[in-house]
Amino acid sequence: MKTDFRFGTVGSPKSTPKKPGGSVGTIMHLANQNLMAFELGWVRSVRVSESTCEKIKNAAGEYAVELSIHAPYYINLNADAEEWPKSRKRLMDAAHFGNLAGASDITFHPGSYFQRPPEEVLEVAIPRLRGCVAELRDNGNPVTLRPETMGKGAMLGSLDDTLVMSKEIDGVEPCVDFAHLHARAGDGSVNSYEEWISLLKSYQKALGKRALKRIHAHLSGIEYGPKGERNHLFLEDSDFNLDALIRALADMGCSGRILCESPEYMDRDALVIKNAWERISSGVQS
Numbered sequence: 001m002k003t004d005f006r007f008g009t010v011g012s013p014k015s016t017p018k019k020p021g022g023s024v025g026t027i028m029h030l031a032n033q034n035l036m037a038f039e040l041g042w043v044r045s046v047r048v049s050e051s052t053c054e055k056i057k058n059a060a061g062e063y064a065v066e067l068s069i070h071a072p073y074y075i076n077l078n079a080d081a082e083e084w085p086k087s088r089k090r091l092m093d094a095a096h097f098g099n100l101a102g103a104s105d106i107t108f109h110p111g112s113y114f115q116r117p118p119e120e121v122l123e124v125a126i127p128r129l130r131g132c133v134a135e136l137r138d139n140g141n142p143v144t145l146r147p148e149t150m151g152k153g154a155m156l157g158s159l160d161d162t163l164v165m166s167k168e169i170d171g172v173e174p175c176v177d178f179a180h181l182h183a184r185a186g187d188g189s190v191n192s193y194e195e196w197i198s199l200l201k202s203y204q205k206a207l208g209k210r211a212l213k214r215i216h217a218h219l220s221g222i223e224y225g226p227k228g229e230r231n232h233l234f235l236e237d238s239d240f241n242l243d244a245l246i247r248a249l250a251d252m253g254c255s256g257r258i259l260c261e262s263p264e265y266m267d268r269d270a271l272v273i274k275n276a277w278e279r280i281s282s283g284v285q286s
Contacts, residue, residue: 004281005249006066007274008037010218010259013267023052023101024059031063035270037257039068039107046072046093050100057102066257068105068146068216069098076111077125077147078156084128087111091132091145099141105216105257107175110147110156110165121156126168133171145172146216151180151229158184159199163206173207176217178245179232179261183224191241196248204252215249215256219273220266234262235269242276250281 012026019025023040030038040056042048060067071094075087095106113121133145147165150157159181162174181199182190189195204212221238223230235242258277260270 004255005215005274005277006037006257007270007277008035008039008065008257008259009266009270010039010070010261011041011043011266014264015267023056027056027059027063027065030267031065033267033271035267035274036064037066037068037259039070039259040098040101040103041070042094042098043070043073046090046097048097048101050097053097053100053102057100060102067098067101067103068107068257068259069094069101069103071095071098071106071108073109075108076156077128078111078114078116078121088128088132092135095132095136095141095143095145096139099143103143105144105146105175107146107148107216107218109150110161113154113156115154118156118158118161122161122164125156126165129165129172130169133169137171143171144216146175147172148175148218149177149180149184151177151183151222151224153184153186153228159202163203166211167206173211173214173216174203176203176215177219177261178217179220179222179238179240180218180229182240183222183229186224186226186228188239191239191244193244193248196245197252200248200252200254209253212252212254213256215254215258217256217258218261219245219258220260220262220269232261232263235272242273243280246273246276246280250277 016029072090221233221235260266262269
């Protein structure tokens with residue numbers, strides 16, 4: 001039986017009408033294009049009222065759009081003792097208000113290695129993240145926290161990093177940014193069917209086959225150099241092999257959400273991705 005994804009955007013596309021505008025207007029705009037997932041970009045700070053959250057939740061329910069939150073960029077699980085409480089508050093605020101807005105998943109950038117070995121950094125990051133999940137559950141908050149795979153090798157957020165965090169902590173699963181994984185090594189690798197299959201098999205081995213049914217992913221074109229990611233691009237302006245990725249996802253029986261992070265008019269590329277999925281997966285028997 002064919003598996004399926006919901007497609008959408010990270011943040012509001014520039015094409016969103018000004019009225020009603022905002023997150024509610026984006027939900028309506030995406031649903032009108034049959035894009036049924038939306039990640040609200042609270043990337044600078046979490047400044048939203050409970051009443052606004054209620055309006056967002058009601059709109060998402062009315063239009064059957066699934067929601068997630070992109071937490072502020074300034075979160076670092078490897079921050080020093082003085083900075084960590086500020087990072088923690090940003091993540092917890094995103095989770096609290098995100099839950100009020102009807103979001104099921106909270107994506108965040110996990111931080112920097114600060115030139116330390118990944119294994120050493122994870123010894124700091126995992127207990128901190130475990131504490132965040134424990135507090136959320138104590139408060140009746142069911143959201144999944146999703147550390148994102150990052151596009152630069154200096155950043156905490158290799159696929160292995162996110163898999164280790166997810167394996168160690170119930171309530172944590174990766175946000176798999178496919179463009180970042182392609183850019184991270186800086187050499188054009190991780191762009192073939194075989195590489196994506198290998199990556200998805202690693203994901204399955206670490207988290208189980210069911211985890212492939214709830215993939216939460218970011219995707220766009222990307223510009224990169226020797227140190228990794230430089231800028232997000234439209235898919236057509238990049239070397240990203242979309243068909244290879246889609247074939248791998250279909251062949252591995254994946255489903256979940258794919259959210260587009262192309263520049264400004266990300267709904268345009270979200271439809272490109274959706275159409276590629278429908279074209280390719282329809283020919284896959286699973």
